[in-house]
Amino acid sequence: MKETNFLIIGSGAAGLTLAVKLAEKFPKKKITIVTKAHQSESNTKYAQGGVAAVFDLKEDSFQKHIEDTLIAGDGLCDKSVVEMVIKEGPKRLKELMEWGANFDTDANGEFTLGREGGHSEFRVIHHKDTTGNEIERTLLERTNRLQNITLLPHHFAIDLITEHHLNTSKNEEISCYGAYVLDQISGSIFTIKADCTTLASGGMGQVYGHTTNPTVATGDGIAMAYRAKARIQNMEFIQFHPTAFYDGNNGASFLISEAVRGFGAFLRNKNGERFMLNYDGRGELASRDIVSRAIDSEMKKSGDDCVYLDCTHLDFEEFKKHFPNIFETCFQRNIDVSKDWIPVVPASHYLCGGVVVDMDGKTSLKNLFACGECSYTGLHGANRLASNSLLEALVYADCIFNYLCNHMPLQATKAIPEWNDEGTILLNASETLQRKTEELQQLMRRFAGVVRNNDDLKTASLQLEKLYFETEFLYQKHKLNTALSQLRNMVNVAHLIIQQSLKRKENCGGFYNEDYEKIKEII
Incomplete structure (x- = not known):
């Protein structure tokens, strides 16, 4: 201790x-x-x-x-x-x-x-x-x-x-x-x-x-x-960053800063249309939830995997000066921002x-x-x-x-028991843990992402319950490692996201349930 x-x-x-x-x-x-x-x-x-x-x-x-x-x-x-x-x-x-x-x-x-x-x-x-x-x-x-x-x-x-x-x-x-x-x-x-x-x-x-x-x-x-x-x-209320670099099956990981749009970059669909003005008068400078939903809508309409951030009209030297890391990372991924549009998708960014x-x-x-x-x-x-x-x-x-x-806390005087994992065995199942982690991530992207609805959230809740019991079984039977502990934590967090999404009965800020938008339109 x-x-x-x-x-x-x-x-x-x-x-x-x-x-x-x-x-x-x-x-x-x-x-x-x-x-x-x-x-x-x-x-x-x-x-x-x-x-x-x-x-x-x-x-x-x-x-x-x-x-x-x-x-x-x-x-x-x-x-x-x-x-x-x-x-x-x-x-x-x-x-x-x-x-x-x-x-x-x-x-x-x-x-x-x-x-x-x-x-x-x-x-x-x-x-x-x-x-x-x-x-x-x-x-x-x-x-x-x-x-x-x-x-x-x-x-x-x-x-x-x-x-x-x-x-x-x-x-x-x-x-x-x-x-x-x-x-x-x-x-x-x-x-x-x-x-x-x-x-x-x-x-x-x-x-x-x-x-x-x-x-x-x-x-x-x-x-x-x-x-x-x-x-x-x-x-x-999860903020999805509108513009994360999209790298095919490798998913979105590298953030293209909000400041790039503040610098004057445009969002375009594959046909070259600057679409943000169709959704909000502020265009690319609308709040992140609006920009993310707009991109999500464009992708669903077209069936495309991404949209594009166009920086080609900007002062190239000034861009490199302000965003050297973004320029270099894009270049390493075969995107020359002076000539090429940057492929982007919304990605989970901030809770x-x-x-x-x-x-x-x-x-x-x-x-x-x-x-x-x-x-x-x-x-x-x-x-x-x-x-x-x-x-x-x-x-x-x-x-x-x-x-x-x-208000200095008093020194803790209670006796604290040591961690007890007696009777557990080593877990040699890294592929199993990786598969379950990916299953969780796919579930959340599909059913609890940028745009949600109640049926999807209920489906997610049922599927997550099964994953929860599978994870708890592994937790109870095996000595802990980082991958298992992280999976357990992510299952808990996913549960909180889904259940609190089901309790929210109106669209607000970063939360968007298309069922409530339909009700609003009917009224």
Whole structure:
């Protein structure tokens, strides 16, 4: 057993920011970060567009940013949270710059601000088209200099430890005492006992397979919190990024940033028609849910596997300057953006729901916090405004830090049992797990994707139930490995998405059920 004061699960912007702040404020306290891949592997690393924050007070204002966020959230944002995050955002970014983060500026030293879908002004601060990577670099460098932070890469958090594991009275308030963790190198499972645990485990894009998220995004934190009986909300609101590079049977993986459309690129079908103006007067700068549905509609009408992003009319040198990573990746995939259209499809990109937290980042479980994409703060409502996610991660890490400064958790005194896998056997069925994972992903793409209907969701629920029992059988009989644990988590997350989609009775933000549109048309 390992003991720590603060356990943080995840090494993206949210988790690392919190770790740095705690380590610097409390040099005698132990901070432990668990991350299941390399220490830099997270959704943060792949964020291209940037961070939305109000810096140009001549052209922009907090109120404009607030209104844009509320409009994108389609009536489901918590206005007090929106106001707090947007007003705190510039302070957190300035702090990040003091720690060494570099963002693009012009010859006068002023920020070169981008504009993305749903924004009324240019307010997205960026580091070329690799903003997330720059933030991750900055935070890791600072983390690695602090002696009281232990960072455990290639360690997989299996389950949160609660009263369920202690065999105490069911009437007790549920508290979190740490987590059981799998060392992926040795295969051993050990206990980390913690006074306070924070989930900063990122998103769940791999539940759909076609996603802009990295392979680590399997919804682990949400699934662990769900099994621990924490409140989970708004899982039906999944943002599909409209323009992920389509690479035939290899699926969608590489994100073509929103900022490319903000720069002036057009969406076209295979006949060359610029179709977005048929769906929304804002054209390519409509919010992501509208653009994704428009592309989905065009693909269904034509039977094509993708549509195209046309950058050929843009200033080529300026494009390379602003989007070097996108240009180079497209070129490696035999697309010259100065001459060729980029094949794109919608892909699972961002989850607007998650583990419910208050304005201090507290979940419904004592001594369990959450921040970043795995959390539901109320900022995004039914649909996230572009580039508000990194902003939320930085601000809520600070909120948790400030709360802990004033409400230091007491040291856990309860005896924690070690992980018990007695009677289980090794699982040598990687092909079986891969097949079941792909089955889950296909089910979710087909029945719970960009456009849903009730019959499809009910079919998905029945098929998922069978997969759930098959997965639980493997879990009960075998020693755990990463693939099995991830499959179990993705099945839990898929269940939440499907069930909360069935409970949603009207179209809103990123949720679109064609049955309700038909009812609306009849009325």
